[in-house]
Amino acid sequence: MESKFRYILFGVALTLTTLLGALVFSGGQKAQAGSQDTSILGSTENEALEQASFEKLADTAEEKLSFLSERQLLIDQWAEAVAQSPGWWHVVVRYDREDGDYGTLPNGKTIPADALGERWYLLNEAGVVESAISIMRDLDGEEVQFATFQDGTWRHFGLNSVYQGDPPALTWEQHLEAGTISSMTRRELTTDNQQSEVQFVIRHSFPPVPLDDEGGETATGGMLVETYDGKTGQILRGEKVLLLGGNEQERQILDSFEYLVFERVQGLPEDVRHLLDREINE
C-alpha cells in the first residue's frame, strides 16, 4: 500500500509540475505580448511601437498623467451620475465622416458616411445595461440597420448574425494609456450660453503603418479631440484623426461625432419596443 501510494504521488506530482510549467510559459508569453496583439505570422511590429512610445513619454510624463487623470475623473463623474438613474436611456449621436465608400451591408443597405446613431439602453440598479437597441439612420432619417441586445446576446439585423457578448456601455469609455501618448493639450472653452467645456487634444505617433485604403499612404500618428461638459463630465463631441504624413496637415478624419440627445426616458416608443421581439433568420 505504501509503495502504491508513492507511485500515485510521484505520478501526480510529475503531472502537476508539467502543467504548472506549461501555464507559467503561457503566462510569460502573454505578459511579453502586453496589451498589443500578435500577428498570425508572429510580427514584432508592436514591440517597435511600444519602444517608440516610451521614448517620447519621459519628458512630459507628469503633465500627461495629470491631464489624463482629469479626463478620467470627468468620464467617471458622468458615468456615476447616470448610474444613479436606472431605467431606459435615450441617446442620439450625429456622426460625420469624410466622403467615401463604407461598404454595403449583407442586408443590402449602403452604409452612409454621415449618420445618426439612435440608441436606447435599459440600465439596471447595478449600473449595467440589460437591454439595448441601436439604430443607424442616414441624415434623412431612413433606417440603415438596427441591432438589439438582450440576455447577453446581440442580434445584428444588418449583418444577419447573432453574437454572445458583454453588455454595451451607456456612457463614454475610452481608456488611454499614458505611455502611448506623444503630447496632450488641455483647453477650457466657454460656449455662448456660458457653459464651461474642457477639451483635450491627444496626439499619438507611431512607426509608419501602410494602409490598404489610402492608395499606399502610410499612417504615422493620430489625434483625438474630446470635448467634455466641464460641470457634469458628459462627453459632448469628439474627433478622431489619422495623420498620414507625419504632420497635422496631411490627415484623414476617421470620424467626428456630437451627442445630440442624452436623456432618461420613461419607456420605449412603441415603434422601437417591437424591435426587441425580432429574431434573426439566419
Add this chain to the structure above:
Amino acid sequence: MKDSYKRAFTFLLIGVTVLLLGATYRAVVAGCCQTYSPFAGSTAYAAKNNITITIYVWRAEIMSGMGSYQGGGPAIDEIGWTFWHVYEECDGAVWEYKELSAQSRRDTNWAYDLHQQGFSCSGSSQYTGNRGNHVFKEGGQVINMAPEYRKQFP
C-alpha cells in the same frame, strides 16, 4: 501516515491536477480564431485574426493552411477562400463593411492575406469583425470552413 490521510491527500492532488488541466486547456485553446478538419490525409486549417496595431489602425488576417494554419502540410490542388469580408462595429452599428479579394492558390499548402485600415468610428463598445469561407480541394474532395472572428477594439 494513516491510509485515510493518504487517500484524502491523493484525492486533493488529483483534484488540483484536474483543475490545472482545465486551465491549461483554456490557455491553449481559447481566444483564437481557427478551426480545422481532417482532409487529404492531413489536416486543413482555417484561421482569421484581427490585430490592433494602434488605437487608430487595425489589421485583418486570413489564412488557409494544410498541416497547420501556417502551412507545412501536403500541397493540394486548390487552397484559399471564396469570399473575405471585414467590418467595424460601434455601439451596435456596423460603420464599415468591406468586401476583400477572394484567393485561390494551386498546388500549394497555404494561402494568406492581410488588410490594414483606419478604425473609422468612435464608440463605447467597438468591435472588429472578420468573416469568410475557406476552401480546400484535392482530387474530387472539397471542404469549406467559415469561422467568423469578432474582437473588441482596441
